[in-house]
Amino acid sequence: MTSIEAHVQQPYKYGFVTDIESEVVPAGLNEDVIRLISAKKGEPAWMLDWRLKAYRNWLKMQEPHWPNVKYGPIDYQAISYYAAPKKLPKLDSLDQVDPKLVATFEKLGIPIEEQKRLSGVAVDAVFDSVSVATTFQAELAKYGVIFCPISEAIREHPELVQQYLGTVVPYNDNYFAALNSAVFTDGSFVYVPKGVRCPLELSTYFRINASSTGQFERTLIIADEGSYVSYLEGCSAPMRDENQLHAAVVELIAHDKATIKYSTIQNWYPGDDEGKGGIYNFVTKRGKCAGANSKISWTQVETGSAITWKYPSCILQGDNSIGEFYSVAVTSHRQQADTGTKMIHLGKNTRSTIVSKGISAGRGQNTYRGLVKIMKGADGARNYSQCDSMLIGDQCGAHTFPYIDVRNSTAIMEHEASTSKIGEDQIFYLRQRGLSAEDAVSMIVNGFCKEVFKELPMEFAVEASRLLGISLEGSVG
Amino acid sequence: MSKVLLEVKGLRVAVAGNEILRGVDLMIREGEVHAIMGPNGSGKSTLAQVLAGHPAYAILAGTVTYDGKDLLAMIPEERAREGVFLAFQYPVEIRGITNSYFLRSALNAIRKHRGQPELDPMDFLQLLEDKLKNIGWDDSLMNRPVNEGFSGGEKKRNEILQLAALEPRLAILDETDSGLDIDALKTVANAVNELRSPDRSFLIVTHYQRLLNYITPDVVHVLADGRIVKSGGPELAHELEAKGYDWLRDGAMVS
Numbered sequence: 182m183t184s185i186e187a188h189v190q191q192p193y194k195y196g197f198v199t200d201i202e203s204e205v206v207p208a209g210l211n212e213d214v215i216r217l218i219s220a221k222k223g224e225p226a227w228m229l230d231w232r233l234k235a236y237r238n239w240l241k242m243q244e245p246h247w248p249n250v251k252y253g254p255i256d257y258q259a260i261s262y263y264a265a266p267k268k269l270p271k272l273d274s275l276d277q278v279d280p281k282l283v284a285t286f287e288k289l290g291i292p293i294e295e296q297k298r299l300s301g302v303a304v305d306a307v308f309d310s311v312s313v314a315t316t317f318q319a320e321l322a323k324y325g326v327i328f329c330p331i332s333e334a335i336r337e338h339p340e341l342v343q344q345y346l347g348t349v350v351p352y353n354d355n356y357f358a359a360l361n362s363a364v365f366t367d368g369s370f371v372y373v374p375k376g377v378r379c380p381l382e383l384s385t386y387f388r389i390n391a392s393s394t395g396q397f398e399r400t401l402i403i404a405d406e407g408s409y410v411s412y413l414e415g416c417s418a419p420m421r422d423e424n425q426l427h428a429a430v431v432e433l434i435a436h437d438k439a440t441i442k443y444s445t446i447q448n449w450y451p452g453d454d455e456g457k458g459g460i461y462n463f464v465t466k467r468g469k470c471a472g473a474n475s476k477i478s479w480t481q482v483e484t485g486s487a488i489t490w491k492y493p494s495c496i497l498q499g500d501n502s503i504g505e506f507y508s509v510a511v512t513s514h515r516q517q518a519d520t521g522t523k524m525i526h527l528g529k530n531t532r533s534t535i536v537s538k539g540i541s542a543g544r545g546q547n548t549y550r551g552l553v554k555i556m557k558g559a560d561g562a563r564n565y566s567q568c569d570s571m572l573i574g575d576q577c578g579a580h581t582f583p584y585i586d587v588r589n590s591t592a593i594m595e596h597e598a599s600t601s602k603i604g605e606d607q608i609f610y611l612r613q614r615g616l617s618a619e620d621a622v623s624m625i626v627n628g629f630c631k632e633v634f635k636e637l638p639m640e641f642a643v644e645a646s647r648l649l650g651i652s653l654e655g656s657v658g
Numbered sequence: 659m660s661k662v663l664l665e666v667k668g669l670r671v672a673v674a675g676n677e678i679l680r681g682v683d684l685m686i687r688e689g690e691v692h693a694i695m696g697p698n699g700s701g702k703s704t705l706a707q708v709l710a711g712h713p714a715y716a717i718l719a720g721t722v723t724y725d726g727k728d729l730l731a732m733i734p735e736e737r738a739r740e741g742v743f744l745a746f747q748y749p750v751e752i753r754g755i756t757n758s759y760f761l762r763s764a765l766n767a768i769r770k771h772r773g774q775p776e777l778d779p780m781d782f783l784q785l786l787e788d789k790l791k792n793i794g795w796d797d798s799l800m801n802r803p804v805n806e807g808f809s810g811g812e813k814k815r816n817e818i819l820q821l822a823a824l825e826p827r828l829a830i831l832d833e834t835d836s837g838l839d840i841d842a843l844k845t846v847a848n849a850v851n852e853l854r855s856p857d858r859s860f861l862i863v864t865h866y867q868r869l870l871n872y873i874t875p876d877v878v879h880v881l882a883d884g885r886i887v888k889s890g891g892p893e894l895a896h897e898l899e900a901k902g903y904d905w906l907r908d909g910a911m912v913s
Binding site: 625 | 710711712713714733734735737738739743744746749750752753754755760761763764765767768771803820824
């Protein structure tokens with residue numbers, strides 16, 4: 182099976198470092214650092230107060246160790262909490278952006294220059310702790326859609342940020358969410374007004390560049406009544422020997438009849454073959470279907486990070502609201518992932534769908550952990566869960582922890598699970614038809630992940646398939 | 659006489675330390691249909707798998723020359739691209755991949771090898787439709803995932819459909835008749851007869867004679883205990899049907 186494994190364990194292609202002059206705040210965390218971050222962002226007093234409240238809570242909290250992952254202690258005082266390129270655009274003009282930044286994003290396949298922009302996709306490019314460019318802002322404004330760095334939203338749209346920030350993931354929700362609330366630096370803010378179908382795909386690309394820093398971004402997306410938005414995030418980081426912490430928080434709010442589609446292609450540096458280096462991706466993502474007939478759909482393709490620890494979740498509060506979670510998580514080398522979702526059914530006739538595909542290769546460990554909770558008032562709630570694991574080689578592991586908590590007897594629950602191994606016979610069958618061993622593996626993996634890939638926006642389905650080194654079926658690619 | 663397409667000489671093969679083939683000699687000319695018959699465990703399927711290049715088998719001795727080239731030196735996909743096709747006894751399922759996409763990818767890999775342009779989905783469907791029409795089949799299997807949820811008969815039929823699409827020069831049918839009812843057997847046999855041509859050879863591995871009622875071979879071989887113990891014309895198949903295999907086993911090399 183060595184050829185199969187070699188194929189799955191491709192070298193990391195995005196591990197370069199951009200040599201750029203950066204301002205990096207000295208390592209360490211205390212209230213002065215938080216005040217400094219807040220001041221750098223030109224934040225109002227309420228924001229600083231909120232950060233400090235979160236920080237003081239965080240000090241009293243314990244780092245959680247229940248996930249099925251292993252890592253050494255994290256020294257929070259050894260991390261720098263703010264790093265930014267020195268030359269940043271003053272206004273909304275890219276002329277003043279350091280060409281090295283433009284080149285960096287171009288190398289990552291994210292063109293931010295006016296003439297090269299991806300059609301149909303507005304991009305917010307975040308480099309270390311700051312947003313360096315957001316495209317198509319003016320065009321979106323015509324529809325009343327706000328798409329900007331969250332630091333800008335705090336200054337320009339304080340009433341919206343104050344109304345929604347922390348309402349889905351409170352500042353004291355969990356250890357890493359509290360840390361994020363205290364020190365978050367940038368991220369994206371989206372507001373789609375009533376009845377508007379956002380005309381572009383919105384996308385944020387997160388790039389960690391500086392060493393010994395963490396990235397703490399915060400994303401807040403609000404879809405007002407009857408609106409629709411599709412948002413995608415991508416990410417990558419240089420290859421470094423150290424572990425870098427990425428602790429993000431994402432909050433989504435969908436009002437009556439609104440739909441939010443949130444897709445992630447996560448490709449943080451996974452560390453080397455021996456497990457040295459790589460990103461710790463400890464993220465809290467949660468959406469609230471606040472209104473009736475609203476819908477939140479999470480799709481994630483997780484291929485990077487040394488450790489992934491995240492559970493994009495839905496609180497189905499509005500009657501008839503829908504939550505979806507489609508996930509492909511790949512662990513190879515020595516990567517570890519503990520990921521899944523939580524579907525909390527509160528409203529009547531709420532429905533949720535979970536489709537999780539875990540692929541383990543090398544010495545990777547892949548855990549699905551999911552909770553489906555049907556509360557007392559959720560009459561007629563339904564859930565369908567499907568958890569499939571694929572093993573490549575004999576040194577990896579797949580684990581499944583589905584938790585089900587039903588408090589209403591009218592609920593209908595379905596759960597399916599499977600574990601498969603890419604077999605020599607499957608590979609031989611495809612090779613006998615003329616396909617190379619590599620293409621054979623690609624095809625098998627592609628077929629395995631198909632239900633998830635078809636949920637991705639077209640442009641990104643191609644990207645996702647490229648990441649997995651697989652070719653998509655004609656209808657998509 | 660037509661050109662020799664395949665020549666097997668003194669082939670000895672082991673799997674997991676057990677010698678299964680113990681010196682097989684076989685020669686197939688272009689356009690010929692050969693049947694290999696034999697009792698269970700005689701090595702028939704091993705021969706089919708070895709010719710296709712399955713990695714589980716160790717070659718102990720012997721040579722296989724295909725179209726003048728050393729077949730054993732080629733990796734499985736090279737053999738396929740050079741025109742060796744195996745209709746599997748137990749076709750595997752490929753979840754989530756449609757037959758149509760799979761077959762187009764396979765055909766394009768072969769076309770690329772031959773220096774022909776790759777086919778886009780539209781051209782491919784057109785070509786496929788023509789091929790299916792030739793053997794009197796429809797395309798109902800094409801949009802289903804490869805062999806997933808197929809009945810035994812559908813799986814076998816799917817192998818022949820692939821054969822029709824990929825146009826091999828040497829088609830090896832490994833117990834394609836097993837598990838087929840009489841109607842399915844006729845359907846498959848008719849398709850194979852349609853696919854016979856002067857530049858295509860067949861090696862049909864079968865335990866029973868009944869498939870050969872519909873496909874008349876040029877040569878019938880009997881494989882027993884890892885050796886070809888008897889070869890003859892189509893009448894040999896009938897003789898085997900009447901007498902069974904035991905009379906050949908004891909006498910060993912009767913040829």
